[in-house]
Amino acid sequence: MKFAIVGCGYVADFYMSTLPNHAQLELTGFFDRNPERAQRFADFHHVRRYESLEQLLQDPSVDLVANLTNPKSHFEVSMAALRAGKHVYSEKPLALNLADAQALADYATAQKLLLAGAPCNVLGESAQTIWKALRKQTIGTPRLVYAELDDGPVPYFNYKTWISESGAPWPYIDEFEVGCTFEHAGYWLGMLAAFFGPAKRITSFSHVLMQDKQVPLTMASAPDFAVASIEYTSGVVARITCSIYATHDHRLRIFGDGGTLSTDACWHYGSPVYSSVRTPLKMRLENRYPKLGRLAGLGPKKVPLVRPASFRSSKGHNHMDFCRGMAEMADSLKENRPCRLSAAWSLHVNELVFAMQHPEQYGASHDMTSSFEVMAPMPWAK
Template sequence: MPEQTGIAIVGCGFVADYYRHCLAFHPTLKLQGVWDRDPERLAAYVACWGDRAYRSLDELLADKAGAIVLNLTTPESHAAITEAAIAAGRHVYSEKPLGMTTAEAERMRDLARSAGVRLSAAPSNLLGESMQTAWAEIRRGAVGRVALAYAELDDGMVHRANYRSWLSRSGRPWPARAEFETGCTFEHAGYAITVFAAMFGPVRRVTGFSALLVPDKRTDPPLPHPAPDFSVGCLEFDGGVVARITNSIVAPYDHRMRIIGEEGSLEIREPWDFSSPVMRRGPSTSRLARALERRLPALGGKRVPMARRSPYRPGRSGPTLDFMRGVAELADAIRTGRRCRLDEDFAVHVTEVTEMIQHPDRFGRPATVRSTFAPIEPMDWAR
């Protein structure tokens, strides 16, 4: 039996079922119990999964068997729960975003360091097979010097979808109001920022733009403070790479990520799928190749062999992304005494860049990024 690290979950909403589904693939993690401020939500989760329910947040934080607190509360509650866990001497893995502002994220980082505990945050798709495979291709020079990267994070008009029927395994509805008020940038941009920053180094400047294009999301009652439903950020990295990240819940669904080098490009169709194929394409230099690229853009690529076959299996009802992999990464870093790949500096950096894209009015154009982080190591199996 592998050495196990105890974890405790705070927040039993929609995403908590995704995390719980993925727990079975991580024998080094042991769930000690769960808590939610809503007794009905807590009861439904426990009935579904059979886990122990804590009677209060204080009881959860007093249980030292839960070395890592997994913060799955609503975004506006992340800071308060994380700070309470740090004060109780617990390590924390937070769902994204770490904080709703850079100042919040920095405060949590500083508190964790003062308390001598670890702090980490989602998303963890950087640790998945697709992204690690693409990164290995870049390191070996398969597309030459990388100059440019694109990420499309368009989710379609979600407010016109039948989202009221979207229920998690324990029966929790998709939190539409919270999603619309937090905004697609804070909810989704991290899936691209974490990947590009790990590959290309810290972001140094951000030119952001955001807008609320469809104010009426057809909620009842109407949203008092709907967030921007479109944003675009142009990012300049330390190493000279430039990236463009687009987020929206207006344009049709498109999650392509493209990394363009002088000798070709890499494409990942779905950053939320650990097993999404990685395609490598050479530069189109002939007239025929350029014509095919325009008329049949899906052709001409070569599938890159995965760095390994993913041990994660979503099954019929599970997410395509192993949500628990980030928690397992933090647990392993604690056990071995190494730096976590998704550590507090990295989480602060992602938060700052995200805030600059969603709220460019708070910063200059372009905005200079203050935060930084040490180089990220690839996964051992992808070196």
């Protein structure tokens, strides 16, 4: 499938470095409204540069547009691409509010076009391993999830020195204005949606801990802390926390009647997965003697990944395969089957993210309006 990129900033290099993983994807070129940035990217990657968005959208060879612009441009660029008859893979979030995200999903569905939203870590080896363990009832009935997305105290980091391979600076102003929850909550929420199905209700709280981020923002800082509890229709309850203030913590823990599944990283597609047994006796003993599990060899054991995570990963940025979502779209078209990253799934994840970051807009207790068809596991994880 031929695709073109719109927006060639910090993240676009990660797409370029993971593109060789997917022979089914062919890049026709890119457009960026910042001519200087565009020239640098073209010189570094030796790819065709379109002179305008219109020129790119009028290219009949382009099947899909990868919208890698800043979140403030997502709706406008994705809608223009859909109107031009292109499938769209959008970086997160799909739009800045639910009405716009819904409009994109509705339009794509009506036109029989694919619309998928990043991230695609649900298609990763760790996620698929956890999901398979859940399906096999490794931990019995899962009831409770704790998902952490604390990125560390980013405002204190040396982020002005973070530069991508082709020389794009990390867009810190945009990141602070858009907010860590819009930027990152989808990494866990996408996975949890696949594992546990649609959510019924989300109860959330968000706050700006640091109004002054020591950089001149063009608008108020977005919440830099958000916490939400989610009730899934399947009965599972999850608590997810996002911040750029607390110490770095990207753990996922799923507690079931018979055990616990966990992993320590959501941006690492091959992050090791652990399981440990929970029996009433063990829980009582561990409560009384916390070190007993370790001493008696009853602690967490590694669950072998469903396949080795041996892909080419994004350079200098964790261990992710940024192009895997688009490859899934291409494969679904070729195999004439539903795309795992459906517009409905993406919209549902986005609705959770919007409600989590902005309870003042969507209600501290928000009844979900969107839903989606169950996603199929990857063929290599069945």
